[in-house]
Structure formats: C-alpha cells, structure tokens
Amino acid sequence: MTRRTADDQTIAAINVTPLIDVLLVLLIMMILTLPIATHKVAVDLPNGPARTLPDQKTHQLDISASGALTLDGMAVSERALPDELVAITADKDAVLTMRTDAATHYDTFDRVLATVKRAGITRLGFVGNEQFGGVF
Secondary structure (H helix, E strand, O other), rough: OOOHHHHOOOOOOOOHHHHHHHHHHHHHHHHHHHHHHHHHOOOOOOOOOOOOOOOOOOHHHHEOOOEEEEOEEEEEOOOOHHHHHHHHHOOOEEEEEEEEEEOOOHHHOOOOOHHHHHHOOOOEEEHHHHHHHOOO
C-alpha cells in the first residue's frame, strides 16, 4: 500500500498570465480597429447604366493632387465650396460630378465629399475612377 504525503496534493491554482496577455492584445486590436470601421461618409449611389436627361445641367468638381478645388473650371477654396454648392442644390435638374486626381490625399477627398453631402447634393456622380485601377 502507498501512503499519501502532503507533497502529493494537486495544485488548484491556474496560471492566468497567458490568458490576461491574450485578452489585452484583443482589447488593443479592438480599440485600434473600431474607429476605422465606424468612420465613413454614407452616400447613396445609383445602380445601373448612366443616363442623361436632355435638360440636365452638369457641374464638375475637380480635386487636384495638391488639394486645390475647381468647380466648373473656376478655382474655389474649401471654405467657399458650401456657398457655391447652394446654387447647385437649388436646381433640381443639376448633377454634380466629382473628378479626383489619383495622388490626392484621402483626407482631402473625404472632407470635400462630406461638404457635398452637407450641402444637400443628392445627384452626384464620380468621373475618372478607372485611374484607380480596381480599387473600386
């Protein structure tokens, strides 16, 4: 027969250090990815082929690589853009098309697109997306 001594008892404690490490890594990943996932500018884009109405007035907003804006060929500052967009918003038959240089910073494009949305532009088109090569 064998006798049990005090050293033969099972250890009831578990090492929780690896568990805490994994949880901290997951928490940091969630903190870093959550703002990226929630940052967006919602725009309802039409599906299907492009169509043009005969009396449709098309306005062109260009964003250059340096961030300079031109509306219908005239230079406009980012601060003056909302005032310029008021006339386009008032004309229900007007369409705004945006052309962005491929070297433009996303931050600039995002600010301009948010300005367009705040102005109430509902008829919006994007021109020249083929330069981005499959990004869209």
